[in-house]
Amino acid sequence: MGYDLKMRVWRGDIDGGDLADYTVEVSEGEVVLDALHRLQATQAGDLAIRWNCKAGKCGSCSAEINGRPRLLCMTRLSDFDESETITVTPMRSFPVIRDLVTDVSYNYEKAKELPGIALGPRDADGKRRMAQIDVERGQEFRKCIECFLCQNTCHVVRDHEDNKPAFAGPRFFLRYAELDMHPLDTHDRRELAQGAAGLGMCNITKCCTEVCPENIQITDNAIIPMKERVADRKYDPLVWLGNKIGLRNKDYEGRTEV
Amino acid sequence: MALTDSGKTGVTGPTRASIEARTLRSDRWWLAPLTTFVVFTAFVIYATIRAFMGRDYYASPYLSPFYSPCLGDCVEGASDFGQPFQAFPLSAALLILIFPLGFRMTCYYYRKAYYRAFWLSPPACAVAEPHSAYSGESRLPLILQNIHRYFWYAAVLVGAVLTFDVFLAFRAMPAEYAVGDGETSGIHMGLGTLLMIINVVFIWLYTLSCHSCRHVVGGRLRHFSKHPVRYKLWTWVSRLNTSHGRWAWYSLFSVAIVDLYIFLLAAGTIQDVRFF
Numbered sequence: 001m002g003y004d005l006k007m008r009v010w011r012g013d014i015d016g017g018d019l020a021d022y023t024v025e026v027s028e029g030e031v032v033l034d035a036l037h038r039l040q041a042t043q044a045g046d047l048a049i050r051w052n053c054k055a056g057k058c059g060s061c062s063a064e065i066n067g068r069p070r071l072l073c074m075t076r077l078s079d080f081d082e083s084e085t086i087t088v089t090p091m092r093s094f095p096v097i098r099d100l101v102t103d104v105s106y107n108y109e110k111a112k113e114l115p116g117i118a119l120g121p122r123d124a125d126g127k128r129r130m131a132q133i134d135v136e137r138g139q140e141f142r143k144c145i146e147c148f149l150c151q152n153t154c155h156v157v158r159d160h161e162d163n164k165p166a167f168a169g170p171r172f173f174l175r176y177a178e179l180d181m182h183p184l185d186t187h188d189r190r191e192l193a194q195g196a197a198g199l200g201m202c203n204i205t206k207c208c209t210e211v212c213p214e215n216i217q218i219t220d221n222a223i224i225p226m227k228e229r230v231a232d233r234k235y236d237p238l239v240w241l242g243n244k245i246g247l248r249n250k251d252y253e254g255r256t257e258v
Numbered sequence: 259m260a261l262t263d264s265g266k267t268g269v270t271g272p273t274r275a276s277i278e279a280r281t282l283r284s285d286r287w288w289l290a291p292l293t294t295f296v297v298f299t300a301f302v303i304y305a306t307i308r309a310f311m312g313r314d315y316y317a318s319p320y321l322s323p324f325y326s327p328c329l330g331d332c333v334e335g336a337s338d339f340g341q342p343f344q345a346f347p348l349s350a351a352l353l354i355l356i357f358p359l360g361f362r363m364t365c366y367y368y369r370k371a372y373y374r375a376f377w378l379s380p381p382a383c384a385v386a387e388p389h390s391a392y393s394g395e396s397r398l399p400l401i402l403q404n405i406h407r408y409f410w411y412a413a414v415l416v417g418a419v420l421t422f423d424v425f426l427a428f429r430a431m432p433a434e435y436a437v438g439d440g441e442t443s444g445i446h447m448g449l450g451t452l453l454m455i456i457n458v459v460f461i462w463l464y465t466l467s468c469h470s471c472r473h474v475v476g477g478r479l480r481h482f483s484k485h486p487v488r489y490k491l492w493t494w495v496s497r498l499n500t501s502h503g504r505w506a507w508y509s510l511f512s513v514a515i516v517d518l519y520i521f522l523l524a525a526g527t528i529q530d531v532r533f534f
């Protein structure tokens with residue numbers, strides 16, 4: 001059963017723009033991206049949308065639907081009342097290029113600032129070994145599709161443009177956590193996470209976790225564990241005393257601070 | 259060109275899509291922070307009044323969790339650990355409440371809740387906050403949130419004391435509370451005992467599901483495979499940790515209800531419902 005969907009879509013570029021009203025014929029079982037594609041095919045041929053897989057795996061079609069950061073391809077029309085007007089805007093934390101397409105290069109700049117994994121020497125037989133439970137620990141973090149919805153919703157940069165140089169954002173705290181928990185990595189990233197990446201600016205209000213389309217528990221499993229690791233490194237006098245008298249946490253042996 | 263509009267920042271900043279509204283959310287995003295604000299404010303007012311009252315906190319054999327352990331100049335029978343601070347001129351609750359208060363104030367769940375509800379930073383996801391500058395927890399005083407683990411150590415001790423209080427709450431009641439033929443010896447159980455049991459269960463669930471606890475028992479490790487016992491503990495705490503916020507709320511209510519019940523008993527307003 002088809003019906004006429006009322007949509008408001010932001011049209012414009014960096015010089016300005018506004019929400020434009022449309023009515024699009026849609027069918028049962030469709031998602032917001034389907035409606036936008038029909039709009040593009042029938043009424044607004046120049047509508048700019050970034051999209052690719054239509055399966056929630058490429059992370060291209062991030063936008064804001066009724067003010068909530070979501071993937072266009074994973075938001076079902078059946079989640080809304082048929083009489084409801086659906087408002088679609090580009091992500092509001094990044095510079096707009098045109099219509100629903102934003103410039104997400106901030107995230108790639110932050111990725112460059114993060115040192116990659118530095119593996120130690122191989123075992124005598126030329127192999128490297130990790131136990132299965134250590135492998136499994138990082139799997140949740142590797143589900144990230146880099147849609148940058150967490151980066152977009154994080155108020156540290158969303159509401160404060162001036163914080164962007166000093167703040168890496170939740171997607172990269174995820175990576176810091178993954179590497180710091182990696183048994184074979186030889187870098188100690190706690191100082192870097194707290195300093196250059198601005199971990200202390202996060203006030204753990206959990207919006208990154210709320211919007212993650214992969215349901216990664218970014219705050220509980222990555223950011224808070226990283227904050228606790230930084231507290232070990234910088235703010236815990238018992239750990240400091242232990243180091244002084246030779247009671248070291250052996251887990252960080254063989255790691256060099258970056 | 260929009261770039262000349264340098265007075266605006268955040269979602270209305272010069273490079274962003276030009277939308278005046280601070281949020282386009284149409285759901286009731288304000289309900290959760292408003293509820294948190296009302297409930298937390300009510301609790302803080304109630305707890306402050308009760309903490310400064312300095313009376314009606316002991317109705318034998320029940321001791322209010324706000325005053326446990328009672329280390330100041332407490333009423334007879336309330337001090338099971340002595341009165342080392344007998345000279346303290348104010349209410350004995352003030353000596354001890356700093357620990358559970360500090361634990362909750364620095365708790366990762368409560369931080370989320372009060373940053374959203376009280377400081378509106380942000381009030382809800384994708385709703386612009388009203389502040390023009392933001393440094394998070396990177397400077398004083400909020401950098402002190404990093405001492406959460408020490409409050410957790412104290413909270414474990416407080417949990418142990420409250421557990422001890424539950425055992426004491428099975429003691430025989432004094433004659434004025436006697437029911438039936440007036441028998442008051444041996445053990446007893448009343449509604450107060452039941453409330454204290456429920457409270458201590460929630461207190462332990464909240465304390466053991468803490469993120470710092472999760473870190474201490476095993477989260478700090480890099481090799482789970484080398485520490486099988488700690489890994490097992492970590493998996494248990496992790497399971498509890500997923501509901502940390504729920505335990506925070508339940509234990510907040512339970513501690514207030516137990517105190518209120520004991521307050522009403524001690525003030526003579528109600529009589530204990532006795533099971534045996």
